[in-house]
Each structure stands twice: as structure tokens, then as C-alpha cells.
Amino acid sequence: MWEPKRAYVAAAALGLVLLLGWGLKHYFYRPVEVLPVAPAVEPEGRIGVTLLVHVAGAVERPGVYQLPAGSRVKDALDQAGPLPTADPHALNLAQVLVDGQKIVVPTKSSGEQGGEPRNPFMSSPTLSSGTKVNLNTASEAELQTLPGIGPTLARRIVEYRSKNGPFSSVDELAKVPGIGARRLEQLRDYICAP
Incomplete structure (x- = not known):
């Protein structure tokens, strides 16, 4: 008779341990709501993100310009002011600028008429x-x-x-x-x- 009583106690203890383990697991490992995190780098075109671009060549004000991210070559040329002898159409005016880029504005070749694309x-x-x-x-x-x-x-x-x-x-x-x-x-x- 002693053996069955011992088996019941062991089964009850095992059940209690399992029930306690299951309860602790669900208490400590509850699903946590994960909130989206804002990106560390702001998207292009937002205020606060700037690029430094060097404009040289046939411009009135050569130098380094600070422009917002997403700016184009045309925006840098507008800041530097192309000279009348400049050939801005030799450049890709729609190209998106990258930080540290250097833009060299060439002059028109002799023999061109009316600023036609060369x-x-x-x-x-x-x-x-x-x-x-x-x-x-x-x-x-x-x-x-x-x-x-x-x-x-x-x-x-x-x-x-x-x-x-x-x-x-x-x-x-x-x-x-x-x-x-x-x-x-x-x-x-x-x-x-x-």
C-alpha cells in the first residue's frame, strides 16, 4: 500500500511542477507589443539632412555648397551661378547629388553655335x-x-x-x-x- 501512495504523491508533485512551470512561462514570456522604430537616417529631402558639394569650373562663385539631401546638379549650379561661357548641358542636370561630390562645369567648345548640345x-x-x-x-x-x-x-x-x-x-x-x-x-x- 505504501507504493501506490508514493506514486500518487510523485504524480501530484510532478503535475504541480509542470503547472507551476507553465504558469511562470506564460507570466514571463508574454507577447510584447513591438512598436515600429523610426529610421536612424532621415529620408531624402527632409529638413536637417544636408550634403556638401564642391562646384568648380565655369561658375561665378566656385566653392563648397551645403544643399538639402535629394538636391540635383541643377540646384548646385543655381547656387554657384554658371558663367556665360559655361556649358551646363554637358552635365546631367537631373543627377541626384551625393555628399562630397565635385561638379566641374565645362566651358562651351569653340565653334558651337547658340549653345547647341555638343x-x-x-x-x-x-x-x-x-x-x-x-x-x-x-x-x-x-x-x-x-x-x-x-x-x-x-x-x-x-x-x-x-x-x-x-x-x-x-x-x-x-x-x-x-x-x-x-x-x-x-x-x-x-x-x-x-
């Missing part, structure tokens, strides 16, 4: 002046003055430089996606990597 493959301030574009210091806008280099390739060159460090030679440009040996040969006379 063909970047035919002439550019860099190509006509005889100076070479330094692959290690050129901005995306400066790279776009090179023959066959549009916004996408200019961005890839800058990204490659940011990721891998300065170009050690002009030949290293062939490692940038989209620039093969043929394009490198077309650019060789217009670029340098000191």
Missing part, C-alpha cells in the same frame, strides 16, 4: 585643351568628358577606385567592368594615373 564623343574641354584626366582624382562629371564614358562607366570607375585604391597605371583601367582593351586604347591619350 557631342561628347567629338570634343570636350578636356580633349580640346590637351590636358589629361587624372583617373585618381577625377569626379564622375570629369570622367564623362572622356570619349565613350557616360554616367554608368564614370560611376564604375569611381566605385572601382573607392574599393581598390588609386589606379597604379592607366592599364589598370581595363579591370573596371565595361572597359575592355579596345576602349582603353581609345582613352589612353586622354587619361593619366600618376
Whole structure:
């Protein structure tokens, strides 16, 4: 008779432990309402988020300008005041600015009439002046003055430089996606990597 009584006590104790464990679990592990957290970085265009952009070249007031996030190249040029000899249409005026960007406003090439858009493959301030574009210091806008280099390739060159460090030679440009040996040969006379 002693054995069954002991079994009942053990079963009751086990039941009590399980019931207590279940109660504690539900007490301490209650679902908690999770409230959405505001993002740490404010979205573009909101007041308080600013960019510093360097505007140089054919402008009345070259320098560093503070602009709200979401601003475009056109907004920076409006601040700096393009000169009458400037060719702002050589730039992508709708391009969204990034912090630390440098915008170099070129001048109109001689022989153009009425500010017609120029063909970047035919002439550019860099190509006509005889100076070479330094692959290690050129901005995306400066790279776009090179023959066959549009916004996408200019961005890839800058990204490659940011990721891998300065170009050690002009030949290293062939490692940038989209620039093969043929394009490198077309650019060789217009670029340098000191």
C-alpha cells in the first residue's frame, strides 16, 4: 500500500511542477507589443539632412555648397551661378547629388553655335585643351568628358577606385567592368594615373 501512495504523491508533485512551470512561462514570456522604430537616417529631402558639394569650373562663385539631401546638379549650379561661357548641358542636370561630390562645369567648345548640345564623343574641354584626366582624382562629371564614358562607366570607375585604391597605371583601367582593351586604347591619350 505504501507504493501506490508514493506514486500518487510523485504524480501530484510532478503535475504541480509542470503547472507551476507553465504558469511562470506564460507570466514571463508574454507577447510584447513591438512598436515600429523610426529610421536612424532621415529620408531624402527632409529638413536637417544636408550634403556638401564642391562646384568648380565655369561658375561665378566656385566653392563648397551645403544643399538639402535629394538636391540635383541643377540646384548646385543655381547656387554657384554658371558663367556665360559655361556649358551646363554637358552635365546631367537631373543627377541626384551625393555628399562630397565635385561638379566641374565645362566651358562651351569653340565653334558651337547658340549653345547647341555638343557631342561628347567629338570634343570636350578636356580633349580640346590637351590636358589629361587624372583617373585618381577625377569626379564622375570629369570622367564623362572622356570619349565613350557616360554616367554608368564614370560611376564604375569611381566605385572601382573607392574599393581598390588609386589606379597604379592607366592599364589598370581595363579591370573596371565595361572597359575592355579596345576602349582603353581609345582613352589612353586622354587619361593619366600618376
